[in-house]
Amino acid sequence: MTLGSIISVCNRAIQAPDVHANNFRAHCLDAHNIHPLNQFARRKGVVTIMVIWAIAIASIIVAATQILAFREATIGRECLSRVQARWAARAGVETMIAIMEWHNANPDPDDALALTRDLEGNAFGEVETGTWDIRHFIDGQEWAGPMDENSKLNINVVTRMQLLELPNISQDIVDSINDWRDADEEPQQMGAEADYYRNRSLGYEPRNGNFHSIAELELVAGAWPQYVRGEDWNLNGRLDPNEDDGKRTTPDDNANGKLDAGWSQYLTASTRSITKSVSGQERLDLRKANSEEIISRTGVDSTQAAAILTYAKVGNARMANILSVPLSQLSGSRNPSATGAASANRTGRSSAGRTPTPTTTAATVKNLDNKQLGLVLNECTLENTRTAQVNIGKVNLNTASRTLLRDILQLDTRYADSILSRRISKQSGLLSLADIVDLPGATQEQLQILGQVADVASSVYMISSRGRANTSGAEAEIVVLVDRSESPVRILEYREP
Ligand SMILES: [Ca+2]
Ligand SMILES: [Ca+2]
Ligand SMILES: [Ca+2]
Ligand SMILES: [Ca+2]
Numbered sequence: 001m002t003l004g005s006i007i008s009v010c011n012r013a014i015q016a017p018d019v020h021a022n023n024f025r026a027h028c029l030d031a032h033n034i035h036p037l038n039q040f041a042r043r044k045g046v047v048t049i050m051v052i053w054a055i056a057i058a059s060i061i062v063a064a065t066q067i068l069a070f071r072e073a074t075i076g077r078e079c080l081s082r083v084q085a086r087w088a089a090r091a092g093v094e095t096m097i098a099i100m101e102w103h104n105a106n107p108d109p110d111d112a113l114a115l116t117r118d119l120e121g122n123a124f125g126e127v128e129t130g131t132w133d134i135r136h137f138i139d140g141q142e143w144a145g146p147m148d149e150n151s152k153l154n155i156n157v158v159t160r161m162q163l164l165e166l167p168n169i170s171q172d173i174v175d176s177i178n179d180w181r182d183a184d185e186e187p188q189q190m191g192a193e194a195d196y197y198r199n200r201s202l203g204y205e206p207r208n209g210n211f212h213s214i215a216e217l218e219l220v221a222g223a224w225p226q227y228v229r230g231e232d233w234n235l236n237g238r239l240d241p242n243e244d245d246g247k248r249t250t251p252d253d254n255a256n257g258k259l260d261a262g263w264s265q266y267l268t269a270s271t272r273s274i275t276k277s278v279s280g281q282e283r284l285d286l287r288k289a290n291s292e293e294i295i296s297r298t299g300v301d302s303t304q305a306a307a308i309l310t311y312a313k314v315g316n317a318r319m320a321n322i323l324s325v326p327l328s329q330l331s332g333s334r335n336p337s338a339t340g341a342a343s344a345n346r347t348g349r350s351s352a353g354r355t356p357t358p359t360t361t362a363a364t365v366k367n368l369d370n371k372q373l374g375l376v377l378n379e380c381t382l383e384n385t386r387t388a389q390v391n392i393g394k395v396n397l398n399t400a401s402r403t404l405l406r407d408i409l410q411l412d413t414r415y416a417d418s419i420l421s422r423r424i425s426k427q428s429g430l431l432s433l434a435d436i437v438d439l440p441g442a443t444q445e446q447l448q449i450l451g452q453v454a455d456v457a458s459s460v461y462m463i464s465s466r467g468r469a470n471t472s473g474a475e476a477e478i479v480v481l482v483d484r485s486e487s488p489v490r491i492l493e494y495r496e497p
């Protein structure tokens with residue numbers, strides 16, 4: 001054996017265990033089907049999937065957070081806009097009330113329209129973040145400023161004949177309205193008292209007293225909301241988009257750009273009698289006053305004051321009679337109302353036999369001149385606090401509509417038109433009812449009608465203030481009913497439709 005052969009055998013002998021080991025390892029790996037490269041790739045794949053999932057989940061979380069944050073930001077902006085619009089509307093309301101307060105503190109008996117003009121002049125205004133606008137409809141025409149509720153007739157004194165002049169009304173509804181407000185439980189001919197409502201399980205009965213709101217009228221049998229509200233579905237005195245789009249949305253309107261507010265444009269339940277005179281003093285109660293007080297407040301002479309005092313002692317004495325009957329004739333009457341004025345009161349029509357025959361002493365009494373008559377009407381009162389009609393406001397002839405005067409109060413057309421012409425021609429408006437006694441058509445009968453239901457001042461206003469945010473244009477509305485007959489001005493009703 002050569003040296004080379006010996007070395008070769010030794011090398012094989014040395015390498016033999018590794019070969020066996022490698023063979024064994026290969027055998028084991030084969031036995032478990034494990035390959036080192038595959039194992040590494042598999043681990044890498046798992047990690048990759050986990051990373052992708054993590055990224056996906058993180059993306060979803062980020063996206064959801066962004067959407068949430070965006071929505072919250074949007075909601076926040078909308079809330080802010082609504083708050084800005086609401087406070088702009090509120091600023092409008094406060095402005096109107098402040099103007100009323102100022103006029104209460106600074107009354108001007110020589111300008112009956114001063115308050116109306118100031119309210120109109122400030123009907124549109126702005127604050128830092130928004131604007132307000134206040135408007136209303138009367139007789140199909142839109143006006144700036146709050147609605148004068150005294151431009152309407154108070155439903156608690158409206159007569160049967162006047163009710164029958166309302167559109168869409170019928171005898172049975174008129175009777176039911178009377179049953180609702182009269183104290184008894186006796187149904188009128190076609191009316192409805194408690195039994196009617198009980199039998200229909202309506203859950204309410206007639207008030208048997210004065211209406212508290214115009215919406216209460218809708219509880220009366222047959223007085224459907226479409227009659228009471230007409231197109232003014234939310235009773236805010238304004239023409240809203242749904243009230244001028246025909247049948248597309250409730251109510252069913254005629255889409256003519258004008259508001260037809262049904263009975264609510266002629267009737268109100270809110271007006272109060274005004275205890276203060278236009279000069280800002282408490283009205284003088286003629287039933288309790290003495291001669292000196294009457295002379296100093298109205299400028300009448302002592303004979304006239306005595307005649308007024310004599311008349312005021314008559315049980316049914318009314319300012320309407322002082323307006324419509326000359327003092328020389330009035331003072332000779334024991335009770336002018338009993339002779340004919342009382343029947344005029346019931347029907348608004350009768351004039352026969354109203355004027356009593358003057359007595360010998362009454363002939364010496366001078367009739368009131370226009371200025372004296374105006375002061376007696378404006379500064380004094382004969383309101384009977386024991387009647388159900390106490391504290392009910394009168395129609396302000398400075399703001400009443402032509403339709404109300406002609407169609408509902410049924411004044412002579414010529415007389416109604418002459419009243420409207422005079423109030424337009426006088427920049428200061430009608431200062432007292434004495435301003436309408438010398439007009440064409442001013443008969444005693446017509447003056448009786450007006451003397452009972454009309455005056456030249458207003459107590460209650462409905463402020464419909466719409467606020468608008470500057471940034472987004474968002475809108476909010478506040479409707480407030482206020483009574484300015486006393487200071488501070490009182491809020492009778494507040495709503496945010
Ligand atoms: Ca009744
Ligand atoms: Ca409306
Ligand atoms: Ca409509
Ligand atoms: Ca209309």
